[in-house]
Amino acid sequence: MGRAGETGLPFPRERIVELDALRGIAVIGIAWMNVYVFALPLQAYYNPAAYGAQSAFDYALWAVSFVLVEDKFRTLFAMLFGLGVAIMWERGTGWREHLARMALLFAIGVIHATLLASNDILRVYALAGLALPLLLQLGWHGLGLAMTALVAIHLGGGYVWLANRSPEFFALNFGAHPDGLAYALELGRESIGDRIVRRLASLPATLAAISAGVPINLASMLAGVALWKSGLLPLRWSRGRVLGLIVLCCLVALPALALIAFSAHSLAFDPQVVARNALVLSAPFDLLMGVAYAVAMLALFTRIRDSLGVRLLAAAGRLSLTNYLMTSLVFSALFASWGAGLFAAVSRSEALLLSLVPAALMLVWSPLWLRLYGPGPTERLWRAGARAITGRHA
8 A cells, every 4th residue: 555545545547537527517617617717807706796797697696606616626626636636646746846846836827817718727736736745644633623713714814815915905805895896807908918017026925926826726635635535536335324424515515605605795895804704714615515526426437437528528537637727828819819709799608508508518628629639738748847847767
């Protein structure tokens, strides 16, 4: 038994179709929310009253997204990333190769954030991933305690950060302040050249901002490892225990998230309340929903393992890094000034419909690519780059 397996179940040596399908679901779910980053001013991502909500349906769509989607699939993606790192560590990845992989992932994230997606998650995954091997020797109980501590750090740090921001800051960045919206609209319509210059100039400030997301993302990664070590992700638990965990997570998280959403609506989407709810208060409940989704969908995929749907999702999941980047490229082609230029020209519900475009594309092209070429282009680049840095060619 290898290093990571000394305190729990051994990690798999072969690919697991159900886990690949979970990755496919995660990257599709991320597209649901990421479309708003590309389609609408930045304030509208968290606050439907700021821009893009043209009907009661748009507000209802925001509420459903907040409770069931926002940060849940990014949590699921982080859980699977953590499990992936643990599997690589079990297979013999040493510190040198691990650090090379995280450095390259960070570089890919910087390029992605500079050219396409300001909310890129690869950078924070790389930073959180640096510390992950230090915790892999913990059993699943110890991992649970570490997760709790990291969530507490996120909550405490978040509230300290909120307390040091001015009302004007919240109005400009999370509300419908005319100056804030005007600036956001200007950014959404800038040329690719102007975007590159601006994003490169803001790299130091951006690094500080994404570092704040390390604790909650590391907690999510540990959740993936803990679920494996507990025997839950391989579904070695009884059916009753699996169902019990799903129900418990939902009973705790869903009422809390619904109440948080109601508080924002009842207070007329006050910018400070919106920021607190989205950036800090919802985080532990998003993590619980990510766990519930992982367990529920894994149980479902295990039952229908040979179905066409699972095979398509698994193909998308095997190319999850490439598909994540491809989604940003498709959204840029639809909304950016150098593409179709639909930025700020669609409602919230219309933007959601357009998020189906990359989802459909990845389900079509992923199995074809795998059949013809094997691993995705970005996955190949990441792996080859790490081997070149470490001098490992096998």
